[in-house]
Amino acid sequence: MLGFLRSKYHEAREILEEIRRTHPADVPAPRDDGYEPIPDGPDLSSPEHTSHGVAEIEALASVWSTRTLYTGYALVFIIFFVNSLQQQTTSSLSPYVYSEFTDHSLIAMTNVLTSIIGGVSKLPIAKLIDILGRPEGFAAMVALCTLGLVLMAACRNVETYVAAQIIYWVGYNGMDYVLHVFMSDTTELVNRAFVYGIASFPYVITTFIGPAAAQFLYERDGLYTGFGIFAVLTPLVTAPLLLLLWSTRKKAQSAGVIKPKPQNRTRMETIIHYVVEFDPIGMLLITAGFVLILLPLTLATSGTNMWSTSLLDRWLAPDIIAMIVLGVLSVVGFLFWERSGAPVCFIPYSRLRDPTLLGAFLLACAMFMSFYCWDLYFSSYLQVVFNTSIRDTGYIYNIYSIGSCIISIPVGILIRNINRFKTPALTALPLFILGTALMIPFRSPTSHITAVIACEILKAVAGGTLVICQEIAGLATGNHETIAVSFALVGLGSKIGSAVGAAISGAIWTSTVPVYIEKYLPDEKKYLAAELYGSIARVLEFAPGTEEREATVRAYGVAQKRMLIVGLAVLPAAVFGVAMWRDIRLRGVRQVRGTVL
Template identity: 40%
Template sequence: MASAFKSRLRGLVNPTQETPVAEVREKTSTDKEAAVVDNQAQEPVDAAQQSDDEISRDAQPGVQGIEAFTKVWTRSHMIIAYITIWVIYFVDAMQSSMASLLTPFVTSSFQRHSLTATTGIMSYLIGGLIKLPLAKVLDIWGRPTGYAAMVFCLTIGLIMMAACNAVETYAAGQVFYWVGYNGIAYCCSIFIADTSSLRNRSLMFAFVSSPYIITVWIGGPLATAFLEGPGFRWGFGVFAIITPVICSPLLILYYINYRKAHRMGLIPKRESNRTAWQSVKYYFIEFDVIGILILCTGLGLFLLSFSLYSYQAEQWKSPLIICFLIFGGLLCIAFPIYEKYVAPVTFFPYHLLLDRTVLGACILSGALFVSFYIWDSFFPSFLMVVNNLSPTKTNYVTYIYSIGSCFWSFIVGYAIRRTGTFKWLALYFGVPITILGVGLMINFRQPDVNVGFIVMCQIFIAFGGGTLVICEQMAAMAAVSHQYVATVIAIEGCFASVGGAIGSTLAAAIWTGTFPYRLAEHLPEEAKSQAMTIYGDITTQLSFEFGSPIRHAISQAYGDSQRYMLIAATAVQVISIASVWVWRDINVKEFKQTKGLVF
């Protein structure tokens, strides 16, 4: 979902498509004020111009294509599509839960366990920012094209991770993997938004997320089986074969029904009359390639400096780190300047962010991910080293969030369907219980504390997170027409991924800035010479007998670092309160957003 040309922004919102928010308008000062302060005006609909079931004439080709798709497909195809999406989520959830457990062992195999969080920074960043260009692919070239491209990226990433011979190759593979993983999930989310009514959409999201309730019990044993058997490489290699197979049925359904819609003349033919070179130039500008490169490079350099400084002899005084900070910061400053004064097509559709509900939902998404990745980045390692849990049991604890949030999302979806509103759920339940769960872990995630208290905190966070994720998505989608649904979900995903990258950066910075020093303090004199080896390898940490003086010293160092991480994660949650407070209390029962045969 992406923003259309600036010249296309005028009149693209079809008033027939119900929006409780003001129409998206030209970026004049008067309209900005109306969008931010009022956001309630709607223009009357001329029923003679276009009926509710007619394909939107002013919509982009991808939107017209999916509206034609929903007109010609059958109920049996709808059921097959949703079952296929459920299976895709099941396999992807299983492989991601396995991958999260394998990552510490992959980095440790290259003596770089402290880079566990760092390997994910660029992948989280690029994996999220790619959603806006992907949104344009979905809107311009159609849903099937974007979906097929993401399946390809995910498969390439798994192959690279399986064949890696250095941390750098593994990190590059993660970039492809997370681009594909997030992209497939995003394409499936857009498919659900395209084929469900707004009233039932939260329940449909809950349905396709339900595989996480099952895969939590599979990922741990699967990771253990590969670690004790053929090795982590086969863990990634097997899924490089499985993924294209389980993703193909949805592509087949796309092909069958798009072809049927073309034969019936529902999808208008479009000819660009451009040469190949003109097309390259057109899409280079349309996808704002320069803007994406400036933003990714700037954020990447700036964030990586915080996790890589400890590997430099001069640390913060290192020329490399100084260059990363200076050039990364300058590029981050240059991005909004380039977007405002130079870019013919902007990366972010800023006109949508003028709506307080959309902006609040995006800020909430970013804050949740910053907080989550601060406390989660070294959580599996903590459970294995400090609580002496096996990889399987560690997986069970770390995925309590997935189980609880997916289970709870059904209740949230039903509550939204019944009441038609969602703000009260987020403000009076989701935010407070999330803050409670993260805050309590400051005390409970320490050595010699029963793991049951950690489980309790995870349950609190799961119920809070399950509420907030559903509500933030509903808030963003309910604030716009069908034409912009793909775009606002992409913006929300961008905020989430940038938040994840920031969270991982802060986690890595706190870890590298505290753990080695605390470890050196706590280790017995005879073991201090092994401090750097212990610091860099989780296998070495686990090799010391649980309860021994050295293992206890390692656990104390973990506890010290975790305390700082959790204080930071709790502080970030304050942003969540304000971001939900500004939402409008939109009733999703009162308007229709999709067309054709939908749930």
Template identity: 40%
Template sequence: MATGGEPIRDGETLNVDKAVEAGLPPVVNTTNPVDNDDSTFTSGAQDGVKKMEATTMVWTKSHLIAAYVLMWFVTFVDAMQQGTSGALTPFVTSSFMQHSLTAYTGIMANIIGGVIKLPLAKVLDIFGRPQGFLIMTGFLVLGLIMMAACNGVQTFAAAQIFYWVGYNGISYTISVFIADTSHLKNRGFMYAYVSSPYIVTVWITGPMATAFMTGPGWRWFYGAFVFVTLISCIPLVVLFWLNYRKAVNAGLIVPTKSNRTLVESIKYYTIEFDVGGLLLLMGGLVFFLLPFSLFSYQDGLWESPLVISFFIIGILMLIGFVLYEKFIAPKTFIPYQLLLDRTVLGACVLSATLFVSFYIWNAYFSSFLLVVSGVNLTEATYVQNIYSIGSCFFSLIVGLLIRWTGRFKFIALYFGVPVTMLGVGLMIHFRQPGVPIGYVVMSQIFIAFAGGACVITEQIAVMAATDHQHVAVVLAIEGMFSAIGGGIGSSIAAAIWTGMFPKKLAEFLPAESQGELMNIYASLPTQLSYAKGTPTRLAIEMAYGESQKWMAVGGTTVMVIGLVSVMFWRDINLKNFKQVKGRVI
């Protein structure tokens, strides 16, 4: 542990002179940082960063340990919640007779959930880490409430937006917490530690999904986790808030008011958060990606007026975003000097391609396991969660390897990306009817171990290229690329599925089942209602195999871009790399 001075005893209040006498840093005025002596804090850091650095200077070793225990617990609850929700989603969409929209429900949620990290980074840097964490908890809880009460796929999709904004925001804020409280050489291992609950929850989510589906129903699952989420998140907020107050009492920070009027505050934060650019970027991405999943429902398919207009609006909004940021925006939320850094940009491109690939091959995977492999819901979640358990387990090894060598590029270049390509490529052949499920499991293990290496190294890469002030921003940019990649991947998967699966069903179904084509296409329970070995079930399995083959092809091909992007990384040595202040790991 590194420490920035003896911690202040609870309840002790120090003025400037007493703080200096006690060996603590001088008072910091958070409103006028230019007037401060920044030797104690990161030079030019915003208020939220300084508040966090002050917090780490006064908290005790036991509070630091408690923070990591609570972060692990929050991740445990989120992982259990997200894994179970993923297993239940096909049944939610099928309950409204729209199983084909399973991938569609998450497209906008993934995009907005990732892009929202940029303004969230501003919240964390300007107001503070606990404040941002609390806001994201509110979004997640609201999403759960909406899903519990939804009456259609449209409402469920809207609820997914709130849910994923909150889920991604909580995960992102915890990532920033870890960056604030750990040395860079140890950070990979600490990220792996906080992600380790996925090793445990993989055995819980399947039985939990089964229990709710055979018991009270999926609505009760979402309702129950409203309370579980609040119970898990609030203690972490309280811990950071108490230590922040301790820093204030110690004289490290003197909170002051801005004296701005309401109108002036609105104008100030509109500029600080670059609201115009954010709306153009999110709107452009949503309009551009939605047609991939909606085209099959239009009379003219790709030539329908709705699809064409969405593409045009999306492209114009994205062009408008670039022009607005370059010529109009008083303050841009993406620092170009960081984005153009080859290590940062390369890591972001890898992040995007990983998510494009994952969301292409993973879409409808649980449905494939149920229908084609013939496993039950619990067994399907075990297979589908091999990625979670394997990547989290192997990331612990990668974190230790980075700490030992001080290097990270070689892990991604010679193991992470190539083995990911191998695993996804094998699924082209193995994700077919009649293939033993053991081969599918083997492919998943390859992807899982390689994925753990890629995720840890890409996060370390973006942070190694900057200082503490910009850690939240570069992590937000990396998260934005991940979300965009997820949105693109989901859109491509939906396009392949909606364009190929019903066509192949029509081709393979026996004459007596042709009248049920749309019901089979729309409902997972209907697909499962035909017994294994019957002509109709065989036809459904063949249609799955054809569709899944091309999803695996797409997921493999896109990883070539990821391999090239890693080649551009700088080979940075993390040993003796000092980035954070205070009592840290």
């Protein structure tokens, strides 16, 4: 037995040494010394020995034709269209699902959980698609998204629905993430912002279709039917892209471009190889760290003792403090592990120290935190305060999505022409702050809905510009090998911001709305406070102007103002994030190889 273990130990050491030799040191970031790079400037494409997923996509790009590439992008566009329609429809129906279970306030807690898990899951997905390949990772995300939709269509209790939402959002965010990595794999850096803008255009179309579809389903008792329809559509529309990638892979294998996997490894050697490549210690430390830091946000702002203890007491609870401390220690441990202990780094240490990537992470975190401080209950606010229909609520609610997607195309063209991404961000940031500040006085029941819409438009133009710029900033200083993980880090920043913002929103909502509904109700009707707080459908049963409706309207207004004040207070961090960026010139920086855009 000892001899067997000794032999396996030596085999493992040989594999580790081979991996160390074949994984080169980090490629330094492109210099920006004030001069325009020459057309064949810094080559940051992958070196000869790199991860399987990156090598494979470069091999595919070397054998496919321009026509095949355009076909692939057309299929990506169709997938984005169906995914956007799916998200617009189901998100419009979600408040009514929660209300059916008499737990409308659960929206914030569910959003925190989906943001935490959806954001952290991008890190293992990044490693998965680098080790196994882009098609395999995308297929796995399609399966999860479909499973979540099936569970939502079949659920009959709130616990199942929350679990289905978590599975669905991991799959949905994963699909979106892998498709963006695919676009990054197949575009030059200077053209990438424009391609991202084109890919977001389907959201403009579906913003008008989704809410109308949700209204149609709700009025015909088809609340769960919509989930079932998209459970069928999702695998159908994604299959052609997977078939295209797999067929191109066979072509590359026939041409000898893709190196065959070693056949002389034993099963144990293969397991050791993939375990080392995946870096499970680093993965465990970083995922556990962020989950343990963010999960207390949900526990401290929800639970059965919500009314018996103050918010400060809940934050000072021993279990909350313990989780936060363990989370911070896990993140610190991850940094030490990546710096000195990992045989194959999960995230190259040079990327963790890069100010442009860190600034993009900080901007994403601050922007989404500010946005989700008030956005989760905005659709409910519109219906209760302004008496809008589901369809019209969806249109107003999605002004931000429409505007940010429309503006992303000219912003992409602008970035390509001026060869920079920092200047547009510095222009858009003051507008984003101004739009948030103007929302505060207009969150009053006496305000006109036109003022609310105007603020949404201003924030959409600024927000769409900032999102495109932060994505390019996150990728600009790395090489092809780090594209997936860099994109995941920026995405993690947005999900952390979403989770924190949703937790703040939930805390303000649960501590404000029920108290003020009861305060504004006449004494003989105070018994209705719990019903009005727990179900938006119950609120809408009362006509505008009635005592019950007006009490709820005033309570919603107080809560939204408080949410927006907090949302404005976090935006200075966004200014600091953009200030950290290097003003890199994009043209001539080569990150990818083969037939690309």
